[in-house]
Structure formats: C-alpha cells, structure tokens
Amino acid sequence: MTLNVGVIGVGMIGQDHIRRLTHVLSGARVAAVTDVDLDRARTVADDLPDAGLHASGAELIADPGVDAVVVTSWGPTHEEYVLAAVAADKQVFCEKPLATTEEACSRIVDAEVAAGRRLVMVGFMRRYDAQYNAVKSTIVGGGIGLPLMMHASHRNPSVPDFFTSDMIINDSTVHDIDTARWLFDDEIAAVTVLKPRVSSKARPGFNDPLLVLLEMSSGVLVDVEASVNSGFAYDIRGEIVCEDGTVELSESAGAIVKKAGHFSGRVPADWRERFSRAFDTEFQAWIGAATAGTSTGPSAWDGYAATVVCDAGLAALRSGAREPVTLRDKPDLYKSDPSRETRW
Ligand SMILES: NC(=O)c1ccc[n+]([C@@H]2O[C@H](COP(=O)([O-])OP(=O)(O)OC[C@H]3O[C@@H](n4cnc5c(N)ncnc54)[C@H](O)[C@@H]3O)[C@@H](O)[C@H]2O)c1
Structure with missing residues (x-):
C-alpha cells in the first residue's frame, strides 16, 4: 500500500x-x-x-x-x-x-x-541519528553506570541576518533539549542561560555564544554550548559522564585521514549533511x-515539553536567573510511549 x-x-x-x-x-x-x-x-x-x-x-x-x-x-x-x-x-x-x-x-x-x-x-x-542511538544504547545497557552529566555543543558555522539570540534557544538548542529528554527519558526541571564573552563575529546586540544549563528531574546536569557564528563547520558534540565511564558522539561518520604526521576528518558543513540519514x-x-x-x-507531548522548556530558556536568557520548568500533568496517552524505553 x-x-x-x-x-x-x-x-x-x-x-x-x-x-x-x-x-x-x-x-x-x-x-x-x-x-x-x-x-x-x-x-x-x-x-x-x-x-x-x-x-x-x-x-x-x-x-x-x-x-x-x-x-x-x-x-x-x-x-x-x-x-x-x-x-x-x-x-x-x-x-x-x-x-x-x-x-x-x-x-x-x-x-x-x-x-x-x-x-x-x-x-x-536526532532521535533517529545512528550516533545518538549508539550513545543511548551505551548509557542504557553499556555497563558504565548511572549518568551524572552531559556536555553538549551545538555549533553552526553562520546564520542568516534574521537570526536572533532568542533563536539560539528556540531553533538551535531546542534539538539539544529534546535530545536530553530522550536520552535520559526524563523531563527538564529548570534552565539557566549564561552569556559568555560575545564573539566578534556576532552582530551588535546579539549574545552569541550562549551556555545553556538544563537540570533534569533526576539531577543529571546537561550543559549546552550553543554558538551560531562558529565559522568553521556544523559541529555537534555530546559526551555523557556516568558513574563508571563516559560515552560520546563519535567525531566523524566519515573517514579519518592520517598524513604527514597529522590526522584529520571531515566536519559537516551544515545540519542537512550531518543529519541527512x-x-x-x-x-x-x-x-x-x-x-x-x-x-x-x-509525540505531541514531546513537542509540548520542548516548547515549555524553550520558554523557560528565553526567560532565563533575559533574567540571568535559574528558571524552573512547570509541565501540566502528563496524559495517559503518552505514558506508554514505546519510543521512550529507558528506565532508571
Ligand atoms: N528538524 C530540523 O532540523 C528543521 C530544519 C529546518 C527547518 N525546520 C522547521 O521546518 C519549518 C519550515 O522551515 P523552512 O526552513 O523550510 O522555512 P521556509 O521559510 O524555507 O519554508 C516555509 C514555507 O512555508 C510557507 N508558509 C508560511 N506560512 C504558511 C501558511 N500559513 N500556510 C502554508 N504555507 C505557509 C512559506 O511560504 C514557505 O514556503 C519550521 O518550523 C522550521 O523550524 C526544522
């Protein structure tokens, strides 16, 4: 059919x-x-x-x-x-x-x-990306213990003129927000946004990069370095620190070349290349x-939760304070979602 x-x-x-x-x-x-x-x-x-x-x-x-x-x-x-x-x-x-x-x-x-x-x-x-799935299987069954922290980076080489600091949260970090909820099968309880030194490549008034700290309900902390004028490539990174080991996204899905005393590999040019599969x-x-x-x-619940966390992120960007995330009660329809299998 x-x-x-x-x-x-x-x-x-x-x-x-x-x-x-x-x-x-x-x-x-x-x-x-x-x-x-x-x-x-x-x-x-x-x-x-x-x-x-x-x-x-x-x-x-x-x-x-x-x-x-x-x-x-x-x-x-x-x-x-x-x-x-x-x-x-x-x-x-x-x-x-x-x-x-x-x-x-x-x-x-x-x-x-x-x-x-x-x-x-x-x-x-990202939930369908092979590298993220390898990371998730490792934290679920890889014998490296309970997760404690995640360090993530979301680096865009450049963005169009209409892009704003708010969009770093709503359009870029939203993917890290969903990934954190999916990887840890948990909700985000609070968001803090720190503003590091501003890149000279950012437009005036534009806070870039941002450091977004997500607190999972379990206590796991996820820090996301989000930058949209990194210049060199589209670079997505993630390392999870567990009690007995760490697991991180592999550096390159392509070939690593060793030549003249150095090694190198490709970094994707943009999100289409990185996440095409x-x-x-x-x-x-x-x-x-x-x-x-x-x-x-x-699900619609995941879409709802991501938007509520983004709103807290925008509030945190303005206030400089830790902003709690309050979700409505989760309807039964979403409680037995087979795509959310992790339990700890
Ligand atoms: N998953 C991802 O990584 C990812 C990547 C890119 C875009 N997106 C999302 O996809 C959506 C579209 O993004 P895009 O980059 O293709 O934007 P775009 O501006 O290139 O395309 C949007 C299209 O929607 C049309 N449109 C606007 N209002 C409409 C309406 N009321 N009815 C019918 N058509 C309407 C516009 O004319 C335009 O052709 C956005 O929500 C964006 O966040 C997701």
Missing part, C-alpha cells in the same frame, strides 16, 4: 522532505501540496508526478486523496494545521516546533487525547506507522 501524503509549506525543508518521499524512501508518494506562496507550490507540484495543488492547508487536509499530512510551514502556522489534521483523523508529521506557545501545544495535546490515539509526530530527527530514517518510521494507522517517535 502506498501512503498518499499532502505537504503544507514547500519552502526549504518542505522541498527536502518531498525529495525524500519521492526519490529516497519507499511506501509513500506526494499526492498534494500547498503553500501560502501559491506560485511556489505550483512550481513544486509541476515537478511531481500526479500531485494535486491546493489553495489552502484546510483544503489539502480535507482532500480524500490525502491519507496523511506533513506540516513544514512556518512555526506559528503549525497549530492550525495539526489541529485540522487531528480533527480529520489523519496522521500528521509536523516539523519542529509543534507550536510556538505552550497554550497552542497544550491545545494539540488535548485534541489528540480527545481523539484517543496518537496522530501526531514531531520532527525531532537521520531525516531519512525518521521519515521511513513515520511512513510505516502512518500506513498502519498509528504514530511513532517524538
């Missing part, structure tokens, strides 16, 4: 996911597209075999030829489309963020709970689950 997918928002990542669905993965096809920029949507549709063009997201979701929906429009528009897909009883993959406010995320959680089954997957693709694996998992009429991976 082929899953007929409708894509809302055909900008950068929307087009990349369409390429993935059309040319890389099996079991799905792009049946329809839409975008607030209809000319862009038309150009994309023209390049696809038999893809319909819709004037609005609502129309696309209502199309009986669309089995499942991908939302890759701008963050503030996600809530409307995810709620409409849930109301139409269609599986939906929503790029992060699930929604941009705690209240909007909560409305999605309520709608899914009312539907009585999972319909929403959020695009936190993770995006593929993530989408294949979604296609499989959606075809079976269910969902998998990062």
Whole structure:
C-alpha cells in the first residue's frame, strides 16, 4: 500500500522532505501540496508526478486523496494545521516546533487525547541519528553506570541576518533539549542561560555564544554550548559522564585521514549533511506507522515539553536567573510511549 501524503509549506525543508518521499524512501508518494506562496507550490507540484495543488492547508487536509499530512510551514502556522489534521483523523508529521506557545501545544495535546490515539509526530530527527542511538544504547545497557552529566555543543558555522539570540534557544538548542529528554527519558526541571564573552563575529546586540544549563528531574546536569557564528563547520558534540565511564558522539561518520604526521576528518558543513540519514530514517518510521494507522517517535507531548522548556530558556536568557520548568500533568496517552524505553 502506498501512503498518499499532502505537504503544507514547500519552502526549504518542505522541498527536502518531498525529495525524500519521492526519490529516497519507499511506501509513500506526494499526492498534494500547498503553500501560502501559491506560485511556489505550483512550481513544486509541476515537478511531481500526479500531485494535486491546493489553495489552502484546510483544503489539502480535507482532500480524500490525502491519507496523511506533513506540516513544514512556518512555526506559528503549525497549530492550525495539526489541529485540522487531528480533527480529520489523519496522521500528521509536523516539523519542529509543534507550536510556538505552550497554550497552542497544550491545545494539540488535548485534541489528540480527545481523539484517543496518537496522530501526531514531531520532527525531532536526532532521535533517529545512528550516533545518538549508539550513545543511548551505551548509557542504557553499556555497563558504565548511572549518568551524572552531559556536555553538549551545538555549533553552526553562520546564520542568516534574521537570526536572533532568542533563536539560539528556540531553533538551535531546542534539538539539544529534546535530545536530553530522550536520552535520559526524563523531563527538564529548570534552565539557566549564561552569556559568555560575545564573539566578534556576532552582530551588535546579539549574545552569541550562549551556555545553556538544563537540570533534569533526576539531577543529571546537561550543559549546552550553543554558538551560531562558529565559522568553521556544523559541529555537534555530546559526551555523557556516568558513574563508571563516559560515552560520546563519535567525531566523524566519515573517514579519518592520517598524513604527514597529522590526522584529520571531515566536519559537516551544515545540519542537512550531518543529519541527512537521520531525516531519512525518521521519515521511513513515520511512513510505516502512518500506513498502519498509528504514530511513532517524538509525540505531541514531546513537542509540548520542548516548547515549555524553550520558554523557560528565553526567560532565563533575559533574567540571568535559574528558571524552573512547570509541565501540566502528563496524559495517559503518552505514558506508554514505546519510543521512550529507558528506565532508571
Ligand atoms: N528538524 C530540523 O532540523 C528543521 C530544519 C529546518 C527547518 N525546520 C522547521 O521546518 C519549518 C519550515 O522551515 P523552512 O526552513 O523550510 O522555512 P521556509 O521559510 O524555507 O519554508 C516555509 C514555507 O512555508 C510557507 N508558509 C508560511 N506560512 C504558511 C501558511 N500559513 N500556510 C502554508 N504555507 C505557509 C512559506 O511560504 C514557505 O514556503 C519550521 O518550523 C522550521 O523550524 C526544522
């Protein structure tokens, strides 16, 4: 059976996911597209075999030829489309963020709970990255004892002019926030943001880098160095310190070259290169689950929790203080999530 997918928002990542669905993965096809920029949507549709063009997201979701929906429009528009897909009883993959406010995320959680089954997957693709999974298996079963701390780095070579210090939290560190929740199968209890010496490459008024300290409920501390003008490459690092050993993301998925008394390897140029396989694996998992009429991976609860932690991070950036994170009660629907297997 082929899953007929409708894509809302055909900008950068929307087009990349369409390429993935059309040319890389099996079991799905792009049946329809839409975008607030209809000319862009038309150009994309023209390049696809038999893809319909819709004037609005609502129309696309209502199309009986669309089995499942991908939302890759701008963050503030996600809530409307995810709620409409849930109301139409269609599986939906929503790029992060699930929604941009705690209240909007909560409305999605309520709608899914009312539907009585999972319909929403959020695009936190690091959970599908081979290196992160190797780290997770080691802390779960690798005999290195209970985790105590994690040191992480999220370094972008550069960012566009519209990027702000807030976006270092909302757009970059949000991935580390989700990764910490997933790796330790735990919620984040508080956030502190420190502002080191400002990089001379940052625009005036821009705090870059930031040091974000996440306190897990268990007491594990996660420090994230987030910098977006690092210049040299897209460098994602992570080391977990446990009671009897450490485990860290491997330095390079490619080859290490030894030559003339030195060794060297490739550092990815950007997030597309670093996480390309993770995006593929993530989408294949979604296609499989959606075809079976269910969902998998990062849930609406995960999207909700990430947004609440980001809000605490923004408050901490402004106050300079430790900001506690308060989550609503977790609905039963999310308590037996098979993608969250770690227990300690
Ligand atoms: N998982 C990741 O690492 C990752 C990476 C990049 C982007 N994203 C997320 O994907 C989303 C899209 O990002 P992007 O970089 O592709 O942005 P983009 O600006 O390139 O594309 C967004 C598209 O959505 C369209 N759009 C805006 N409002 C709309 C609406 N109301 N209805 C329909 N279409 C609408 C725009 O016209 C544009 O074509 C964002 O939420 C972003 O955070 C996630």
